[in-house]
Amino acid sequence: LSLITAGESHGPELLAVLSGLPSGLRLSREAIDRELARRQHGFGRGGRQKIEKDQVEVRAGLRNGVTLGSPLVLAIRNRDFENWAKIMDPWETDPAQAARRQVTAPRPGHADLAGAWKFNHREDLRNVLERASARETAARVAAGAVCKQFLANFGVEVRSGVLALGEKVLHPGPPSFELLAQVDDHSPLRTPFPEKEAELVAYVEAVKHQGDTLGGIVGVVARGVPPGLGSYTQWDERLDGQLAQAVMAVQAVKSVVIGAGWEVALGPGSKAHDPIVPGTRGLRRSSNHAGGLEGGVTNGEDIVLRAAMKPISTLREPLPSVDLATLEARPAAYERSDVTAVPALGVILENVVAFVLARAFLAKFGGDHMDDVRASFEAYQKRLAGW
Numbered sequence: 432l433s434l435i436t437a438g439e440s441h442g443p444e445l446l447a448v449l450s451g452l453p454s455g456l457r458l459s460r461e462a463i464d465r466e467l468a469r470r471q472h473g474f475g476r477g478g479r480q481k482i483e484k485d486q487v488e489v490r491a492g493l494r495n496g497v498t499l500g501s502p503l504v505l506a507i508r509n510r511d512f513e514n515w516a517k518i519m520d521p522w523e524t525d526p527a528q529a530a531r532r533q534v535t536a537p538r539p540g541h542a543d544l545a546g547a548w549k550f551n552h553r554e555d556l557r558n559v560l561e562r563a564s565a566r567e568t569a570a571r572v573a574a575g576a577v578c579k580q581f582l583a584n585f586g587v588e589v590r591s592g593v594l595a596l597g598e599k600v601l602h603p604g605p606p607s608f609e610l611l612a613q614v615d616d617h618s619p620l621r622t623p624f625p626e627k628e629a630e631l632v633a634y635v636e637a638v639k640h641q642g643d644t645l646g647g648i649v650g651v652v653a654r655g656v657p658p659g660l661g662s663y664t665q666w667d668e669r670l671d672g673q674l675a676q677a678v679m680a681v682q683a684v685k686s687v688v689i690g691a692g693w694e695v696a697l698g699p700g701s702k703a704h705d706p707i708v709p710g711t712r713g714l715r716r717s718s719n720h721a722g723g724l725e726g727g728v729t730n731g732e733d734i735v736l737r738a739a740m741k742p743i744s745t746l747r748e749p750l751p752s753v754d755l756a757t758l759e760a761r762p763a764a765y766e767r768s769d770v771t772a773v774p775a776l777g778v779i780l781e782n783v784v785a786f787v788l789a790r791a792f793l794a795k796f797g798g799d800h801m802d803d804v805r806a807s808f809e810a811y812q813k814r815l816a817g818w
């Protein structure tokens with residue numbers, strides 16, 4: 432299974448190409464749109480979210496709601512493109528309008544400067560930020576929503592929630608599935624502690640008032656993942672590494688932890704590892720510090736991840752920067768911005784984790800049609816049943 436996304440933040444649309452899905456997978460459009468709406472939700476988002484109402488369109492790979500086995504191409508239109516048509520037109524932009532939206536003072540923390548150096552976009556950093564923008568995560572969520580539906584056929588479920596927002600830490604350690612199951616998607620900040628959200632909303636308001644932004648920590652747990660996904664036999668097949676890559680590759684994520692990775696590093700081995708105990712449905716663990724992964728292979732316990740997101744880098748009270756046209760000091764560019772997008776990060780991570788799990792699942796049980804995948808999965812379940 433592979434995933435490629437394309438599209439600029441203020442271009443006509445975002446695209447996701449998901450290649451390698453089996454045929455015979457029935458998809459629900461509503462379930463994809465639900466994930467897209469969940470990603471847009473969250474207190475602290477800026478003006479852009481009032482313009483967009485993300486909905487999936489399918490360009491290829493689906494007939495009558497069922498996958499064909501050919502590449503699945505998903506599109507999400509940018510409603511804001513209407514306001515940017517003359518600035519973002521693929522063939523001919525309007526020079527006066529483009530000049531008004533030209534960005535020349537890179538924002539510290541954004542891809543602006545590094546991207547301009549790399550692709551020689553000195554004259555207009557818009558050529559960098561349009562693609563670096565976290566708007567792109569809508570495409571990854573649409574593809575992940577397909578992967579979630581695939582995984583649901585095999586009893587796999589992924590949940591998320593906000594564990595810390597700025598300096599307000601709600602839950603310091605790794606989260607359990609049960610904790611994240613408390614998250615109300617309609618709550619303003621998607622924490623597992625709805626009673627604390629009013630205080631957090633006031634905190635976001637105060638930070639907004641100061642022209643500042645907030646990061647935070649999100650937890651993600653996948654339940655029902657069979658043991659044996661990933662492999663210890665080759666470094667790039669280790670699933671912990673693949674999950675960390677996918678999570679770290681989400682805009683603004685600066686740290687990924689699997690299980691109690693940070694906490695166990697500070698104590699002895701006897702407190703770090705998860706005792707193996709006999710159970711009624713096979714061998715289980717009395718704890719899950721490993722976060723469901725040993726040797727880069729799933730061990731049947733919940734997959735537990737946390738990710739830290741840096742505060743949004745577009746600041747209303749901008750940091751010092753340099754105008755690339757004059758090389759003179761100038762505050763960094765500002766137009767509009769989110770104050771925080773930590774609640775959205777949880778939804779994004781559920782979906783990127785779903786992609787990595789679906790890819791590992793298909794690597795192990797892959798077949799051309801869903802019936803082949805099911806047969807292979809059931810044979811494996813039978814093999815494990817005797818342990």
Ligand code: EPS
Binds near residue numbers: 440560563564569682
């Ligand atoms: C983003 C900047 C903002 C965010 C955007 C990510 O967009 P704009 O520049 O249009 O105000 O709203 O996120 C989304 C549009 C989205 O759908 O998540 C950035 O610079 O990363």
